[in-house]
Amino acid sequence: MxxxxxxxxxxxxxxxxxxxxxxxxxxxxxxxxxxxxxxxxxxxxxxxxxxxxxxxxxxxxxxxxxxxxxxxxxxxxxxxxxxxxxxxxxxxxxxxxxxxxxxxxxxxxxxxxxxxxxxxxxxxxxxxxxxxxxxxxxxxxxxxxxxxxxxxxxxxxxxxxxxxxxxxxxxxxxxxxxxxxxxxxxxxxxxxxxxxxxxxxxxxxxxxxxxxxxxxxxxxAILEANIRYFEDLYEAVYQPIAAAAQSDNPFAMYDLLDTLPATVTLDAYSGWSGYEHLPGYVRRMALAIIHGG
Ligand SMILES: [Zn+2]
The missing domain is CATH 3.60.15.10 (Ribonuclease Z/Hydroxyacylglutathione hydrolase-like)
Structure with a gap:
């Protein structure tokens, strides 16, 4: 092997x-x-x-x-x-x-x-x-x-x-x-x-x-900056999902998966290399919140 x-x-x-x-x-x-x-x-x-x-x-x-x-x-x-x-x-x-x-x-x-x-x-x-x-x-x-x-x-x-x-x-x-x-x-x-x-x-x-x-x-300091990044990412994704969880539409949370990645921005990190991959992080954070992983 x-x-x-x-x-x-x-x-x-x-x-x-x-x-x-x-x-x-x-x-x-x-x-x-x-x-x-x-x-x-x-x-x-x-x-x-x-x-x-x-x-x-x-x-x-x-x-x-x-x-x-x-x-x-x-x-x-x-x-x-x-x-x-x-x-x-x-x-x-x-x-x-x-x-x-x-x-x-x-x-x-x-x-x-x-x-x-x-x-x-x-x-x-x-x-x-x-x-x-x-x-x-x-x-x-x-x-x-x-x-x-x-x-x-x-x-x-x-x-x-x-x-x-x-x-x-x-x-x-x-x-x-x-x-x-x-x-x-x-x-x-x-x-x-x-x-x-x-x-x-x-x-x-x-x-x-x-x-x-x-x-x-x-x-x-590199770790600290990333701790802030993941906190900010979590907050930006959690809030709309928590709101959708109150909706009468049982699919509202899942529908968010289609729209959230394109709408969330985290301007404080826009100077980071690879910032264009933020939608991928948003999608994965949304899935973790509503799906566990
Ligand atoms: Zn790996």
Missing amino acids: KTQSSMMRLVMTAVFLIISPMAGAQDAPRVTQLTDHVHTVFWGLYNGLVVIGHDGVLITDPANDNRAAILRDEIAKLTDLPVTHIVLTHEHFDHIGGTGAFPDAQIVAQEYIKAVLPLDPLNLAPDDIDIGFVDRHVIDMGTTRVELRFLGAGDGVATTVVLLPEERIAFTADLYEDERLTSALFLEDTNMLGIRRILGEMQRWNLAHAVTAHSAGTSP
């Missing part, structure tokens, strides 16, 4: 390059040291944590074979220790590839990932999840305590928040970006109420760094 043809790798690389309007896939990897033992490596549209422990290294989503090779090279510049833990943040196939580059690593993920990974037709998924947790899992790397938290569905069903409580560093994938709205194409199984709840919980952690998978910046 871990092997795939080079043609498939080429196709997947091409797909990733085409689907994202962000530049930089071919740039040199950007390695940022956050604390003595914690780095981020941003390359190929993906950011992630590298936690150097006493006996090994913990990484998050290798993403794909190309990034895994880059990660391996960059980690070798930081330490001789092997990668011993890979945390997968959720089940989406663009995040779970590349684990074969670290054959000695345990793969850790939220248990619900197992409902989706066996469906993978491109053979990107690892053969097995070594440790599946439900609500919470702690990995003691010696230097660093790494907590994995499941706070409900967010992007996908197995949404995991990686928290380094002593360093006040958190890592999440696909819940928010730096002043950028994700293409609506990728929101089809994104639970907007779930993201709102997860980000609200993270707000209480007084983070020093909030790392997110597709942005290089780690400032908590």
Whole structure:
């Protein structure tokens, strides 16, 4: 399962390059040291944590074979220790590839990932999840305590928040970006109420760094701006739905799904990249409110 043809790798690389309007896939990897033992490596549209422990290294989503090779090279510049833990943040196939580059690593993920990974037709998924947790899992790397938290569905069903409580560093994938709205194409199984709840919980952690998978910046201000965005999105969508819920017409709420996406505006965010995808967020938030997901 871990092997795939080079043609498939080429196709997947091409797909990733085409689907994202962000530049930089071919740039040199950007390695940022956050604390003595914690780095981020941003390359190929993906950011992630590298936690150097006493006996090994913990990484998050290798993403794909190309990034895994880059990660391996960059980690070798930081330490001789092997990668011993890979945390997968959720089940989406663009995040779970590349684990074969670290054959000695345990793969850790939220248990619900197992409902989706066996469906993978491109053979990107690892053969097995070594440790599946439900609500919470702690990995003691010696230097660093790494907590994995499941706070409900967010992007996908197995949404995991990686928290380094002593360093006040958190890592999440696909819940928010730096002043950028994700293409609506990728929101089809994104639970907007779930993201709102997860980000609200993270707000209480007084983070020093909030790392997110597709942005290089780690400032908590990026998270704070997105907490406001999801609150504003919720309010703008909830109010007309709540009004429709009072209607005598039992279909009024559902009719709103046709009209709301084109009518809601959030001017405070009109300068964000990808603002044209707001209707997709409105539609998904409306569905979450009236439908649960
Ligand atoms: Zn995702």
